[in-house]
């Protein structure tokens with residue numbers, strides 16, 4: 180840890196990724212995250228690392244894919260429409276078992292939508308998004324400091340499981356300026372080309388072939404089972420969440436990212452009025468912290484899920500609660516950010532019912 | 533004793549999956565001979581396409597990847613940028629390169645990426661059953677141009693080397709053919725120059741190879757070769773379209 184710097188989220192993400200050992204960035208401009216690639220474009224050449232503006236998000240993710248196949252820490256950042264274009268690449272990356280990090284600063288959709296902050300890509304990020312049975316690890320920070328911390332974890336997890344890690348944020352977290360303290364620089368001189376990397380056979384006894392393909396169904400089922408085993412390990416070992424004021428809570432709000440942060444204020448307001456609400460904030464959206472929600476279902480009167488979408492994480496919350504308690508919902512659409520008061524007002528509609 | 537026939541060591545022992553008379557095999561052979569002759573095999577990563585040559589890694593024994601359909605040049609860019617010591621090649625069909633992947637190809641060329649592309653132009657989508665491609669000739673019947681390719685409906689065949697040769701990024705651009713030994717030797721020479729361009733870091737290199745697809749052309753191998761000479765080469769002339777100083 181070093182000194183505290185005042186930084187915008189969109190730049191802190193880039194700086195953290197660089198300190199975490201990102202050796203290559205490939206991307207295509209899109210609002211509301213242009214400051215991230217712009218920051219990379221300044222810093223990467225200073226460090227002798229790769230920055231390349233691709234001709235499209237389609238090309239960008241396939242450049243990341245190529246770099247990832249050499250075992251190099253690679254990253255792209257984009258926003259919703261660009262992320263949609265990358266889905267084919269994500270699916271290939273998943274079944275090739277190569278590591279990389281992708282940041283999605285979500286904006287209002289569908290379609291061209293707008294450039295305001297949103298959370299409507301939850302389904303896309305957590306349920307696969309591209310074709311086939313696959314998952315990425317999805318992490319959702321809620322402050323600039325957490326964005327900076329989790330970038331390090333993102334690269335570690337990507338390498339540990341040879342998987343794509345999605346950091347799911349929004350334009351609000353990008354624009355927010357906060358003091359941030361970065362973890363220590365990862366010593367990139369210690370990076371070694373992994374045994375599985377395709378860089379030319381060299382002295383290896385075997386050549387390496389990294390593909391997402393098996394023409395025979397039996398073979399492809401085996402490849403799928405490798406993925407599913409990996410996901411089972413991830414679900415067992417990598418679940419992360421924050422419980423905020425849950426110890427004495429009569430009610431639980433569930434929310435992630437920006438909305439979770441606003442909900443903390445809602446909880447203060449409610450507690451000033453004597454209403455004891457707590458927050459369960461999933462940090463990993465995949466793997467989803469279903470156990471803690473399931474366990475809390477015996478303590479609270481009901482759950483109140485709130486998101487900047489029409490109830491996407493809501494489905495996972497309901498699955499975890501499994502009918503034990505009611506789960507209510509409030510969402511805003513199209514890039515509208517709810518206020519703490521608004522969330523409290525909506526919450527109160529379900530009191531005394 | 534003089535060796536008159538030898539399998540290049542870059543060729544594996546697997547039987548190919550190509551149809552009889554298909555020139556994918558000939559293209560593989562000259563690439564493999566060049567890998568042997570240049571000593572590049574163990575430094576090489578080949579990015580294979582989606583198409584009949586999706587199985588190319590079975591036959592040429594280098595480190596290998598399969599790109600998503602059309603994305604080979606983007607993937608190769610990613611490898612080469614982070615690992616400039618690797619020798620990076622893409623091998624792509626005309627559907628892969630000239631249709632769905634034309635943007636990745638043009639931009640890799642424009643950036644002067646130090647990668648080499650072998651581009652197999654057989655005038656249709658072989659793998660998926662012979663549909664029309666950007667290089668299908670005017671009048672040519674395919675499964676999706678059953679009345680023959682019509683300019684008013686489908687436009688005109690795309691001349692990739694001629695187009696790329698107008699750009700500043702490419703170091704070496706040529707078109708060869710595989711229809712007779714003389715052309716095969718010429719094609720090999722072209723690919724060798726393309727390899728040189730990459731080894732000397734002069735920029736992007738691409739060699740188109742006018743090829744056959746007897747199965748989907750519904751012709752015998754001999755008829756296919758005759759068709760190349762009679763119908764295809766007049767539209768897709770052979771030669772070097774761009775060679776910067778230092779390529780030899």
Ligand SMILES: Cc1ncc(C[n+]2csc(CCOP(=O)(O)OP(=O)(O)O)c2C)c(N)n1
Pocket residue numbers: 582583584585601624625626627628629652654656657658659660665
């Ligand atoms: C995104 C996507 N679209 C379509 C396909 C189906 N597809 C597989 S091979 C191919 C065409 C291959 O033709 P070409 O590149 O000319 O190579 P050839 O088989 O003739 O060697 C297509 C369209 C695919 N695999 N992926």
Ligand code: SF4
Pocket residue numbers: 549550551553554555556584654658659744745746747748
């Ligand atoms: S379908 Fe055509 S291109 Fe494919 S292997 Fe057969 S002859 Fe060759």
